[in-house]
Amino acid sequence: MIYKDKDKSNTELKADCKQCFGLCCVALYFSASEGFPANKDAGKPCINLESDFTCSIHKNLRNKGLKGCTAYDCLGAGQKVAQVTYGGHNWRQSPESSKQMFEVFLIMKQLHEMLWYLTEAFILQTDNSIKNEINSLLDKTEGLTLLDVNSLLTLDIENHRSKVNVLLKNTSELVRTKAQSKKKTHSKNKNSSYHKLDYFGADLRKVDLRGADLRGACLIAANLRGVDLSGADLIAADLRDADLSGANLTNSIFLTQSQINTAKGDSNTKLPTILLIPHYWSKTNIISYSL
Structure with missing residues (x-):
């Protein structure tokens, strides 16, 4: 298999x-408000799709602000x-x-x-x-x-x-x-009781999110700089413009490439090896780690 x-x-x-x-x-279906070229109905070709099925502006998608396409x-x-x-x-x-x-x-x-x-x-x-x-x-x-x-x-x-x-x-x-068991001796000064799903724009730098259940959570524009997300379940979490600079996602689970593509990161962001580093995060080398 x-x-x-x-x-x-x-x-x-x-x-x-x-x-x-x-x-x-x-x-x-495309929505211009979500970073696509223009509003487009499902079943209708994108205005930038060429006859050979390539994209006429592929190399400039990010520069043109088309985050939906790059993600x-x-x-x-x-x-x-x-x-x-x-x-x-x-x-x-x-x-x-x-x-x-x-x-x-x-x-x-x-x-x-x-x-x-x-x-x-x-x-x-x-x-x-x-x-x-x-x-x-x-x-x-x-x-x-x-x-x-x-x-x-x-x-x-x-x-x-x-x-x-x-x-x-x-x-x-x-x-x-397993991840939460490590909090007992290391999280006395951190709030580890977050259970809500809406963290839009929230500053989560002082929140212990190891082993957190973030399934389907709205983390749009959330500040996760330097946060340890080991063991955190991020399935279907919305990471658009979330700041993952210096964050440790080495052992976070159920994370996909499209989620990472929508977020922000830097040379200190740690990712699982199965995920690729978005070239627009940083011009310096970013290290990937095994699951």
């Missing part, structure tokens, strides 16, 4: 735009749909099936997200019985990504996601409990 090998999963679950048909530039990551779903599901036939060649292809892409994106999270859970989990369950669900999820078009379109994605979420939550509790 390729996804249980961290190096291979980093390849299989990484976007390869050259093998795609610009699906994210067509299938998705997006399909986790390899684009090339899976283009090269596997549709066997290399693009939506321009088969305009009658374009709407269907875009719907399949949105489903595939969800499946690849689940593969990303399950892969990390498999690595982190120490309970063998639960690890076996994750192993089984990884096999099942990968199998779903190989289904034909009609099967994907009729897939009960929410039912499958609910099964995945149970195992992710179990793994999260395991990791966070």
Whole structure:
């Protein structure tokens, strides 16, 4: 199973735009207020999408303030749909099936997200019985990504996601409990009782967030400079413009590339090795650390 090998999963679950048909530039809804070129309806090509499916302003996206474009990551779903599901036939060649292809892409994106999270859970989990369950669900999820078009379109994605979420939550509790145990002797002067989900613009530098449950939390523009986020669950947390300068995310869990792409960081920010360093964070070298 390729996804249980961290190096291979980093390849299989990484976007390869050259093998795609610009699906994210067509299938998705764009909002100019969220850092995209302009408001765009789902199913309509971006104004900057070229005939060969490349972006005419790709090298200048950040300079033009198009943060939404630089942050997006399909986790390899684009090339899976283009090269596997549709066997290399693009939506321009088969305009009658374009709407269907875009719907399949949105489903595939969800499946690849689940593969990303399950892969990390498999690595982190120490309970063998639960690890076996994750192993089984990884096999099942990968199998779903190989289904034909009609099967994907009729897939009960929410039912499958609910099964995945149970195992992710179990793994999260395991990791966070271990991280929180270290607070007993080191967090006397820090507030470690945060449980709310809205931290918009909050200064969290004095908050002990080791082992914190930040699932789905709004951390937009939050000040996390120098904060230790070891063992913190950041699944679906909104990190847009959050300041991670000097923060330690080495052992934070369920973090994705798109989340990091939306945040701010510097040469002292520590990230898991499976994530890439945004080139616009700093011109100096930034160190990555293993999970």
